[in-house]
Amino acid sequence: MHIEPGLVSEAKIGLSYATAAGAGVYALKLAADAIRAQGFASLAGRSVATTALVFSFFEVLPHYPVGVSEVHLILGSTLFLVFGLAPAAIGLALGLLIQGLFFAPFDLPQYGMNVTTLLVPLFALTAVARRIIAPDTPYVALRYRQALALSTTYQAGIVLWVAFWAFYGHGFSAENTAAIASFGGAYMLVIVIEPLVDLAVLAVAKALNGLRGTPLLERRLYEAA
Numbered sequence: 001m002h003i004e005p006g007l008v009s010e011a012k013i014g015l016s017y018a019t020a021a022g023a024g025v026y027a028l029k030l031a032a033d034a035i036r037a038q039g040f041a042s043l044a045g046r047s048v049a050t051t052a053l054v055f056s057f058f059e060v061l062p063h064y065p066v067g068v069s070e071v072h073l074i075l076g077s078t079l080f081l082v083f084g085l086a087p088a089a090i091g092l093a094l095g096l097l098i099q100g101l102f103f104a105p106f107d108l109p110q111y112g113m114n115v116t117t118l119l120v121p122l123f124a125l126t127a128v129a130r131r132i133i134a135p136d137t138p139y140v141a142l143r144y145r146q147a148l149a150l151s152t153t154y155q156a157g158i159v160l161w162v163a164f165w166a167f168y169g170h171g172f173s174a175e176n177t178a179a180i181a182s183f184g185g186a187y188m189l190v191i192v193i194e195p196l197v198d199l200a201v202l203a204v205a206k207a208l209n210g211l212r213g214t215p216l217l218e219r220r221l222y223e224a225a
Contacts (some may be wrong), residue, residue, distance in 0.1 A: 002069055002072075002104075002114060003066075003069055003113045003162065004068060004069060005108075005110060005219055007068060007121055007165060007169045007170065008168060009169065012168065012169060013110075013112070016165075019120075019159050020111070020113075020115050022030070022107075023089075023091070023116050023119040023120055023123075024115075024119075026119075026125060027086065027089040027090065027093065030045060030086040031086045031090065034086035034087070036143070041215060042216070043090075044217035046084060046087035046215075046216055046218070047087045047090040047094070049091070049216065050083050050087045050088055051090065051091040051095045051098070052091075052095070053079065054079070056089020057072065057073060057074055057101060058072060058074075058096065059103060061073050066183045066186040066187070067180060067181070067183030068165075068166040068179045068183050069162050069187075071088065071183070071186050071187050071190065073190055073193060074190075075198075076121065076125065076154040077090065077125060077136060077147070077150040077151045077153075077198055078198050078201055079091060079126060080126065080218075081139045081198060081218065081221065082205065082218060083217065083218050084219075085123075085126050087218075089101065089123075091116070092115070092119060092122065092177065093115050094119045096114055096115055096118065096213035097115075098176070101181045111149060113161075117162060118158070120155025121161065122154065122155065122156050122157075125185035132149055133146060137220075137224065138221060138222050138223055139202060139220055139221045140203075140205050140206040142198070144195060147194075147195040147199050148191070148195040150195075150198070151191050151195045152191050154194075155187060155190050156188070159183070159187050162180070162184075166179070166180050167180070179190055204219075205221055209222070
């Protein structure tokens with residue numbers, strides 16, 4: 001998912017700075033909560049891991065331009081389950097920034113839109129997780145339908161934000177609407193893959209029970225809330 005250059009004009013791009021700033025302030029609040037819960041070293045270690053993974057997701061995994069954006073396998077729900085909310089948010093923001101600075105400088109003007117599109121669905125995912133995962137259930141015990149719900153929330157949120165930016169930038173013409181629809185249809189195919197990746201990663205974590213208590217993983221991965 002990358003907003004294409006020119007999709008939103010310079011005259012309108014200011015809105016993305018405001019939305020990105022709001023998401024960034026909330027991410028800082030989450031980081032402070034994570035430090036209180038598991039300490040600064042734990043947050044830093046997990047954030048380094050998520051940043052490296054996000055960068056590799058964007059640079060190494062296949063991605064295809066479709067319609068108004070690109071289809072990526074971002075694995076936002078996987079990052080959330082394994083490393084926690086704050087490290088996932090930090091990793092998404094920093095991984096995207098590093099890619100832009102060193103490999104895709106043409107994407108930097110769209111950074112506010114891209115980071116909003118990645119982070120706000122992540123925050124929505126956590127709200128869904130609180131509703132569908134019982135407090136006494138560690139993440140390694142999740143079932144397919146729960147993983148599917150988390151992945152669907154995240155990917156649908158990305159599609160909605162990309163659609164918002166596209167409509168905001170180019171209006172409701174038939175051509176723009178068709179391009180948005182083609183992107184949305186292609187992107188939602190990620191939902192077929194991501195829950196299976198989540199469950200595979202959780203199964204590996206469950207088998208490696210000796211990792212329980214390590215500060216480099218989300219505490220809820222092995223423990224009840």
